[in-house]
Amino acid sequence: MLDHSGSPLAAALHDPVLRWYDANARVLPWREAGAGAWAVMVSEFMLQQTPVNRVLPAYRSWLERWPKPVDLAAEAPGEAVRAWDRLGYPRRALRLHAAAQAIVERHGGEVPDDHAALLALPGVGTYTAAAIASFAFGQRHAVVDTNVRRVLARALTGVAQPSISPTAADQRLAATALPADESTAARWAVASMELGALICTARTPRCADCPIRTQCAWVLAGSPPYDGPPRRGQTYEGTDRQTRGRLLAVLRDASAPVSKAQLDACWPDAVQRERALDGLVADGLVEPLSRGRYRLPE
DNA sequence: CACGCGTGGAA
DNA sequence: TTTCCAAGCGT
Incomplete structure (x- = not known):
């Protein structure tokens, strides 16, 4: 605990996972x-x-257009929303834009390497702060995403799936599993995540190809099926989310402000449509203009 | 802590 | 076809 030396059980996973990642x-x-x-x-x-596959094209064009935080910070937020294209959850585009502005204002235009400073940026939570600090700056942090939670749930806890929502226990387990050495910890963070993404997958894990299958608590227990409460599957058809998506798509694809009539045409239920539009405005994703016209925020 | 928040690909 | 799920965050 005091020396962060980790558990012997977890330590046995480090070498095989790191070697697997290298290859x-x-x-x-x-x-x-x-x-x-x-x-x-x-x-x-x-x-x-x-x-990942859906991110790649948007990522490339984004970095080509805005190679530094200051480049994005100088743009209208609506341009970030438009460039976000259909990655989903477009509030992330707004937060990334706001984060770029905060980086310019508070950190001289350079992404800070301090975990607390990262955490204070818009759209940066526990996971993202640790990920940037670890991947970009080689620091020792528990980088706990859904992949890592699943890998540790199986390999160490011996259950098929982690808890439905992230818990303090997950963080503690990941912190315990972290190698003591800083650079090794940073490699472990990305390697254990990659293992979850490629081998230790949610639906059909490829255990035959797993570098730690002989040590995995879940495999050793006979790979018992998931036994917890049912995960609520989200329907999408007919939701406010879908409505918002339709409205925003109209605005993204328009080069000039659009009329209310154009927005009305994209969703039949007027009550739901108005609610969704109000929500988009409240979120700062849509800017209402005079005479019933709308555009992405400038 | 539970919920709202997009979108599309794979099983 | 339907269902599941994908490197979370903010409230």
């Missing part, structure tokens, strides 16, 4: 040498709930 890691642009903290930060925002 099997995906080549991703934000992992290239010299990618920089801004590149890591942009990728982390985009990867919050959006799969």
Whole structure:
């Protein structure tokens, strides 16, 4: 505890997972040498709930257009929303834009390397702060995302799935599993996450290819099925979320302010449509103009 | 702490 | 087809 030496059980996982990562890691642009903290930060925002394959094109054009935080900070927020395209959860675009402005104002335009300073940025929570500090700056942090929670739930706890929502216990477990050495800890963070993304997957884990299958508590227990409360699957069809998506798509694709009539055409239920539009305005994703016209925020 | 927040691909 | 799920955050 005092020396953060970790548990022997977890320590036995380090070498095989690190070796597996060295041989099997995906080549991703934000992992290239010299990618920089801004590149890591942009990728982390985009990867919050959006799969890698769908992020790649948006990431490339984003960094080409705004290679530094100051470049994005100088833009209208609506341009960030438009460039976000259909990655989903467009409030992330607004937060990334606000974070870029905060970086310019508070950190001289450079992504801070301090965990607390990162955590204070808009859109940066526990996971993202640790991810940037670890991936971009090589620091020792427990980087706890859904992949890591699943890997540790299986390998150490011996259950098929982690708890439905992240818990303090997850954080503690990940902190305990962290190698003591800083640079090793940073490699472990990305490697254990990659293992969860490629091998120790949610639906059909590829245990035959897993470098720690002989030590995995879940496998050793006979791979018992998930036994917890049912996970609430979210329906999407007909929701306010879908309505917001339709409205925003109209505005994204327009080069000039659009009329209320154009927005009305994209969703039949007037009550739901108005509620969704009000919500978008309240979130700062849509700017109402005079004479019933709307645009992305400037 | 539970919920709202987009979108699309894979099983 | 339906269902599940994908590097979370803010309230």
